[in-house]
Amino acid sequence: MTNSFGTASILEVGNETYHFHDLTRLGAGFDVESLPYSLKILLENQLRTEDGVNIQADEIESLAAWVPEQSSGEVLFSPARVLLQDFTGVPAVVDLAVMREAMESLGGDADRINPLSPADLVIDHSVMVDFFGSSNALEKNTQREYARNGERYEFLRWGQQAFNDFRVVPPSTGIVHQVNIEYLASVVFSTIRD
Known part of the structure; x- marks a missing residue:
């Protein structure tokens, strides 16, 4: 650099x-x-x-040299980590999967296609309330959620295994901001570079 x-x-x-x-x-x-x-x-x-x-x-x-109301232009930003919510993150994983397919069809190494920055995808707001008023309502609602969205969750599980630096937080863990603050966020990132 x-x-x-x-x-x-x-x-x-x-x-x-x-x-x-x-x-x-x-x-x-x-x-x-x-x-x-x-x-x-x-x-x-x-x-x-x-x-x-x-x-x-x-x-x-x-x-x-930024001056308010006088400066303009784009600023390139390379985040140390990306936080995704499932509704916006699933299309990003689909894009990565399609890029891998294209790389493979061109004779390249598909494993080279990975997120440029570490990414965490939190599945939140997906559990619908079908059961309530009992001690096992959350468990039953979560089971129903997996039945409704099994294909999507299998795809995300594949993505977590296929891509480097990509983690998926399962449903019923919490909302994205809570999960980020309590479990995922770091104040300082340390990266080993050549």
């Missing part, structure tokens, strides 16, 4: 060494402190993923 702005830094914790980009090292001419937090996140992401092709120095400079 490129380091046009000299923000690459090292953090040592115990015997581990971590590389990160320090926004305070961005340099003169950029008032990073006044940027909204959302833009600081995007700026760090661009500094970390700068490669001179997809993310170039002039794009980072434009974002770092």
Whole structure:
């Protein structure tokens, strides 16, 4: 990766060494402190993923010099993780499966087709209330849910086994935001790169 702005830094914790980009090292001419937090996140992401092709120095400079109501343009963002709810996530898994089929038909290695970022798909809001007023109502409703949507769940189970960095959280675990906060979310992501 490129380091046009000299923000690459090292953090040592115990015997581990971590590389990160320090926004305070961005340099003169950029008032990073006044940027909204959302833009600081995007700026760090661009500094970390700068490669001179997809993310170039002039794009980072434009974002770092952001001025409300004067700045415009697109910002490329490469998330560390993607959270999907089943109604939007199933089409994404279908797209990946179709890309694998196309790769295979072209004589390529279909196993190379995987999500670019780790992805978690939470099946939520899918259990309908057919049974209530008894201690086993949730269990009976969940069983009925699997009977109604068995094909979809089998497909998602296949996707979880077929694709790298793709996890599926089954129905009746909770709603997507709750599951994310309680079980899945991380504040800091650490990735081993060559």
